[in-house]
Amino acid sequence: LAKTTQPISMDSYEGQEVNITCSHNNIATNDYITWYQQFPSQGPRFIIQGYKTKVTNEVASLFIPADRKSSTLSLPRVSLSDTAVYYCLVGARADSSYKLIFGSGTRLLVRP
């Protein structure tokens, strides 16, 4: 199973762009990269998923270089409500039984 490494914590201010980078050196050919957000006492919430290059949705962008050994979650213009823990996971998208293993995540604090 691919292991991921993220910064333990990050600080930012409202209105800034936040980029969280995740390292996954052992990613397999059929692995996808998925990011989740978790607030206290809630389950993780899906943010974005990608395989290569760039993916963008209404809340975030995901940048994946050609070697796919890392990925960067970009949150534009963060607000206080974006304070949460962000998890990067890798796994085989097509395999319904593939186990998602969580790393330590990145605790993002957004200040006024």
Added chain:
Amino acid sequence: GAVVSQHPSWVICKSGTSVKIECRSLDFQATTMFWYRQFPKQSLMLMATSNEGSKATYEQGVEKDKFLINHASLTLSTLTVTSAHPEDSSFYICSARGVQPQHFGDGTRLSIL
């Protein structure tokens, strides 16, 4: 809206009680569901994989007789914490994957007195 529903959201009970937590996939069928446990300030730890119509697969160190899993239908998995003790107090989260991505329930806060 939520695609994975978990019930109850929190429960407080006396030591020695057995507690059942339900996890339902709301608008898709899930042959596989996952159960996680999370202690304060820590990440989610996978406990077991629930397989519809067959036995669950437990991660190393998780007692299968302590945490009974039943996946009787394609939309329902249950986790029963048997003879719960204070050290079983934790946040339990289920997850299911139909079409991608994998979705998570909102968790069950279990407090054993």
